[in-house]
Amino acid sequence: MTTTIGMVAGEPSGDLLASRVITGLHQASSDLHCQGIGGPAMDAAGFEAWHPMHALTVFGYVDALKRLPGLLRTYGDVKRRWLAEPPSVFVGVDAPDFNLKLELQLRQAGTPTVHFVGPSIWAWRYERIHKIREAVSHMLVLFPFEEDLYRKEGIPVTYVGHPLADAIPMQPDRQAARRRLGLDDTARVLAILPGSRSSEIRILAPRFLQAAQQLRQRDPGLVCIVPMVNAQRRQEFDAILAQYPVPGLRCVTADDLTTAGSAPVAWTALEASDAVLVASGTATLEAALFKRPMVISYYLSPWMRRIMAWKSGQQRPYLPWVGLPNVLLRDFAVPELLQDDATPDKLAEATWAALTDEAHAARIHTRFAAMHHDLTRDTASLAARAILDVAHGST
Numbered sequence: 385m386t387t388t389i390g391m392v393a394g395e396p397s398g399d400l401l402a403s404r405v406i407t408g409l410h411q412a413s414s415d416l417h418c419q420g421i422g423g424p425a426m427d428a429a430g431f432e433a434w435h436p437m438h439a440l441t442v443f444g445y446v447d448a449l450k451r452l453p454g455l456l457r458t459y460g461d462v463k464r465r466w467l468a469e470p471p472s473v474f475v476g477v478d479a480p481d482f483n484l485k486l487e488l489q490l491r492q493a494g495t496p497t498v499h500f501v502g503p504s505i506w507a508w509r510y511e512r513i514h515k516i517r518e519a520v521s522h523m524l525v526l527f528p529f530e531e532d533l534y535r536k537e538g539i540p541v542t543y544v545g546h547p548l549a550d551a552i553p554m555q556p557d558r559q560a561a562r563r564r565l566g567l568d569d570t571a572r573v574l575a576i577l578p579g580s581r582s583s584e585i586r587i588l589a590p591r592f593l594q595a596a597q598q599l600r601q602r603d604p605g606l607v608c609i610v611p612m613v614n615a616q617r618r619q620e621f622d623a624i625l626a627q628y629p630v631p632g633l634r635c636v637t638a639d640d641l642t643t644a645g646s647a648p649v650a651w652t653a654l655e656a657s658d659a660v661l662v663a664s665g666t667a668t669l670e671a672a673l674f675k676r677p678m679v680i681s682y683y684l685s686p687w688m689r690r691i692m693a694w695k696s697g698q699q700r701p702y703l704p705w706v707g708l709p710n711v712l713l714r715d716f717a718v719p720e721l722l723q724d725d726a727t728p729d730k731l732a733e734a735t736w737a738a739l740t741d742e743a744h745a746a747r748i749h750t751r752f753a754a755m756h757h758d759l760t761r762d763t764a765s766l767a768a769r770a771i772l773d774v775a776h777g778s779t
Contacts, residue, residue, distance in 0.1 A: 387413055387775055390471035390495075391431070392421040392462070392486065394440035394479030396580075396613075397666055399423030401500065402477045404547050405771070406431055408764030412772060419471075420462060434462060440482055455482070463489055470495045473775035477501060480512075488519035496774045500524040500544075500767060506533060507703050507711075513537050522774050524767050527712060528758060542770045545761025548666075552651065552673040554756060561655035564641050565609065565634075572603060574739060575657035575676070576610045576633075577650060577667045578621070585620050587683050588663050593628035594728035595661065599736060600631055606739075608633040609657065611650040659738035659745075661731065664706050664720075672709040673756050675749045677738040680707035681721045681731060712755055717748065 389409065393402040403425035406418050410430060418430065423437035439458045463486060466474065474490050476483025478501040487497040502525045505512050516523070516539060523534050523541040534541035559569050567573060576596060578588040596608050608630055612618035618635055625635065634640075638649045650667065651674070654660060660671045660678040671678045705711045707720055719734045721727075737744065 385415070387416045387473075387772065388471040389416065389418045389771065389775065390420045390462075390466050390474040390490075391418050391426070391477065392440070392475075392479065392483055393423060393426060393437055393477040394421070394482060395437070396423065398478040398501070399425045399437055401547055402426050402475075403429040403431075404764045405475070405477075405500065405767045408768035409771065412765070412768045421458070434465070440479060459486065462486065466490055466495065467493055472496075473498060473771055475500060475771055484512075484515055484519050488515070491519055491521060496521040496777075498522045498524060498771050498774055501526060502530050502534065506530070513539075522770060524770060526759075529712075542766060543761070544766040544770070545763045546669070546759040547763040548670060548673055549756055549759035549761075550763060552670065552756075554753070554760075556655045556674045558656060561652050564652050565636065565656050567607060567609075567656060571607045572605060572739060573607045573609060573657045574599065574735065575653040575660045575662075575671075576608055577653075577660065577662040577671075578610070579663035579665065579667075580613045580617065582617070582620055584663055585617060585624070588681065588726075589621055589624045590628055591681070591683070591726055591728055591731060592661055593625060593630055593633075595731035595735060596630045596633065597628065598728065598732035599739070602736060603739075604631075606632060609653045610635045611648075611653040612637050613650070659735060661735050664722075666708070669708040669712075672712075672752045673759075675752045675756075677718065677741070677745045677748045678709075679719050679721060679731060679734045679738055680710075681726045682706065683723055683726045709752065709755070712759075713751060717751055 391402060393399050399422060402422060406426060406429040409416055419432040419434060421435045421437060421440060422431045422433050427433055435458050473496050474487060475498045476487050480503040487499060491497045497520050499520045502523055503512055523539055524544050525531055525541060526546045528543055531541050531543040562569055576592050578585050578592050600606050612621060612635055618637055621635055636649055641652060654671050654674040654676060657676055660676050662668055662671055662678055662680055664680050664682040668680050703711060706722060710717055721730050721734060
């Protein structure tokens with residue numbers, strides 16, 4: 385009998401996670417079919433997409449309101465299909481606003497549900513734990529501390545590690561990455577990652593570029609590498625770069641690499657770098673797995689801060705740290721310059737220290753290597769086994 389797995393992923397990071405789980409599922413079971421909402425990586429892994437991933441991808445509250453009718457149509461369609469022909473199990477990959485609502489409907493109708501990537505209740509809106517308990521049959525979490533959190537709340541949970549820890553080499557090869565970018569082995573290289581969203585580039589790129597201008601004054605030989613996820617983001621960044629020119633800066637996409645490869649262009653930039661100036665988000669974890677000293681920054685407009693405070697009922701996160709490396713290490717291992725501290729002067733000063741303090745770089749390398757080991761598991765196999773156990777009623 386074929387095991388049918390419903391699955392929804394709503395962003396590129398979820399598409400990558402889900403594709404690896406789908407591969408693990410097919411390795412664990414030869415008679416299996418995955419269907420729902422997904423992206424190109426899931427399609428390549430043998431997924432039947434009823435709707436493309438970008439149907440759910442929104443950037444901020446304004447975009448969500450504009451696209452609400454389409455989101456509701458997509459939600460209604462997949463819910464109708466799965467209520468009419470229930471899958472063996474439903475797996476929601478991240479996208480908690482969409483998936484937890486769908487999981488609740490399906491579970492109440494008798495379909496077991498798995499949620500992969502725990503919402504950051506440890507930082508914002510812990511009260512969501514009650515909705516999770518009602519909607520989710522089994523949680524799959526990426527970080528070790530999350531397992532204790534959900535177990536304490538009586539929610540079945542499996543720590544599966546973070547797939548980035550498997551994908552990123554334990555020993556980065558800086559020279560090889562520089563060859564792919566056509567860089568001199570002896571150059572001092574700063575990777576600048578101002579975010580993958582249009583709003584992040586608009587707000588953070590001017591601050592980051594002004595900081596880079598100051599760094600170039602300190603070291604005229606400094607090379608700045610700015611990876612861009614696609615041509616649209618590069619065009620947006622180039623328009624800001626024209627206002628704040630930085631000699632020696634290279635904005636790169638995958639087409640600019642001198643050798644072909646499957647690794648994201650941001651990984652090549654991180655691997656080639658001596659230090660990183662990065663927007664808070666998944667890229668901070670990637671930089672840590674490449675063992676690079678970094679400065680984490682973010683800025684929300686007053687309007688966005690008011691919306692977040694209204695939605696969460698909080699003025700600030702529960703934890704004192706924002707960047708994932710600091711959250712995982714439970715320490716300000718690397719600087720976080722947020723809001724009013726995210727000035728070009730402060731960013732330049734902290735980034736110069738990251739570039740030049742060799743003792744700090746050595747300490748960071750040791751701590752990030754230990755973190756890398758902690759996060760390394762056979763994520764695809766562990767997640768697949770847990771999902772199939774739920775599908776077959778073994779948990």
